[in-house]
Amino acid sequence: MSHKLIDLQGITKTFDKEIVLDDLNLYIRENEFLTLLGPSGCGKTTTLRILGGFETPDKGRVLFNGTDITNLPPNKRQLNTVFQKYALFTHMSIAENIAFGLKIKKKSKDYIMDKIKYALKLVNLQGFENRYPDSLSGGQQQRVAIARAIVNEPKVLLLDEPLGALDLKLRQDMQYELIRLKNELGITFIYVTHDQEEALTMSDTIVVMNQGYIQQIGTPEDIYNEPQNAFVADFIGDSNIIDSLMIEDRLVEILGTRFACVDEGFGNHKPVDVVIRPEDICLVKPEEGTIQGVVSNVIFKGVHYEMEVEACGYTWLVHSTGMYPVGTNVGISVDPFNIQIMNKPESEDEEAVVTDA
Numbered sequence: 001m002s003h004k005l006i007d008l009q010g011i012t013k014t015f016d017k018e019i020v021l022d023d024l025n026l027y028i029r030e031n032e033f034l035t036l037l038g039p040s041g042c043g044k045t046t047t048l049r050i051l052g053g054f055e056t057p058d059k060g061r062v063l064f065n066g067t068d069i070t071n072l073p074p075n076k077r078q079l080n081t082v083f084q085k086y087a088l089f090t091h092m093s094i095a096e097n098i099a100f101g102l103k104i105k106k107k108s109k110d111y112i113m114d115k116i117k118y119a120l121k122l123v124n125l126q127g128f129e130n131r132y133p134d135s136l137s138g139g140q141q142q143r144v145a146i147a148r149a150i151v152n153e154p155k156v157l158l159l160d161e162p163l164g165a166l167d168l169k170l171r172q173d174m175q176y177e178l179i180r181l182k183n184e185l186g187i188t189f190i191y192v193t194h195d196q197e198e199a200l201t202m203s204d205t206i207v208v209m210n211q212g213y214i215q216q217i218g219t220p221e222d223i224y225n226e227p228q229n230a231f232v233a234d235f236i237g238d239s240n241i242i243d244s245l246m247i248e249d250r251l252v253e254i255l256g257t258r259f260a261c262v263d264e265g266f267g268n269h270k271p272v273d274v275v276i277r278p279e280d281i282c283l284v285k286p287e288e289g290t291i292q293g294v295v296s297n298v299i300f301k302g303v304h305y306e307m308e309v310e311a312c313g314y315t316w317l318v319h320s321t322g323m324y325p326v327g328t329n330v331g332i333s334v335d336p337f338n339i340q341i342m343n344k345p346e347s348e349d350e351e352a353v354v355t356d357a
């Protein structure tokens with residue numbers, strides 16, 4: 001494992017008495033592609049801006065290779081930021097845009113020419129040197145913004161929703177471009193998005209945030225398959241999240257019916273949240289299911305059918321490659337490995353116990 005490059009220690013930030021980040025602790029390893037993911041307003045951009053030196057935390061420290069850089073201005077950090085709005089200079093050619101930072105640093109003409117060529121090749125824009133930003137598509141402009149950042153040879157690239165303004169197809173192409181670029185450059189990427197698919201596709205590590213707190217840190221597989229709480233499960237992909245009762249180890253009661261599961265250590269007769277992904281539900285003949293229901297809605301999604309099944313007073317979301325018309329009686333069966341048990345948030349847990357008693 002590569003070493004810790006950046007360490008955010010106890011970062012707290014308040015705007016107008018509103019706590020935006022509350023004692024945030026996070027480290028980022030060298031060469032990692034780390035994504036800050038969460039809904040609008042959860043504090044992702046503020047975290048990135050603190051990393052970039054555009055904001056100062058009220059409390060806490062930012063360490064870079066063990067050195068405290070909390071109060072270092074942006075231009076003194078070995079980090080470069082690419083924003084959602086490309087912020088290119090419209091009166092300058094593409095080459096002049098890319099050269100801008102290098103000219104300020106008084107680099108030689110030959111050095112700058114070499115760097116422009118190298119950066120344009122990396123972002124697949126050879127031959128665009130003399131064009132102007134207005135004559136480029138959104139995706140091409142974003143590539144120029146990235147080229148402009150990488151000529152400075154940063155150790156870390158901070159990317160704030162860089163693909164947010166692009167349409168879906170272009171965004172998907174650019175996701176692969178960014179992964180390739182990161183691998184070629186061998187540097188650390190810290191990426192901000194509220195798009196969970198984008199985070200799953202691109203990241204080595206995802207940090208799921210909500211209301212200024214980190215909810216979970218893990219690989220895309222961890223976050224998707226082992227969400228630590230209902231917020232993460234709900235935010236990452238479609239889920240059935242159901243109030244349930246852990247009867248004992250490996251046995252959970254969901255909507256009044258007992259299902260075998262594989263989790264242990266949640267206690268006996270304990271309220272829990274159960275998460276079942278729609279693709280993990282098998283529709284079978286009614287008599288073969290653990291519970292029975294009726295298909296109430298079907299939408300064709302290309303790779304699968306997205307269905308709703310009414311069973312035991314709950315609308316189950318199911319993804320299936322087979323088509324079941326509305327009104328079909330079905331059985332629902334779930335492999336015990338695909339039933340995720342999660343502790344309820346503490347306050348809810350207490351409430352549920354009281355209600356239960």
Ligand SMILES: Nc1ncnc2c1ncn2[C@@H]1O[C@H](COP(=O)(O)OP(=O)(O)OP(=O)(O)O)[C@@H](O)[C@H]1O
Pocket residue numbers: 015016020038039040041042043044045046047194
């Ligand atoms: N300069 C500022 N002054 C006052 N409030 C701010 C400032 N910057 C951010 N905030 C507030 O801090 C909170 C977090 O904002 P932030 O931009 O970090 O969220 P975000 O997760 O990046 O959201 P989005 O995805 O919408 O960009 C929001 O409530 C926002 O209004």
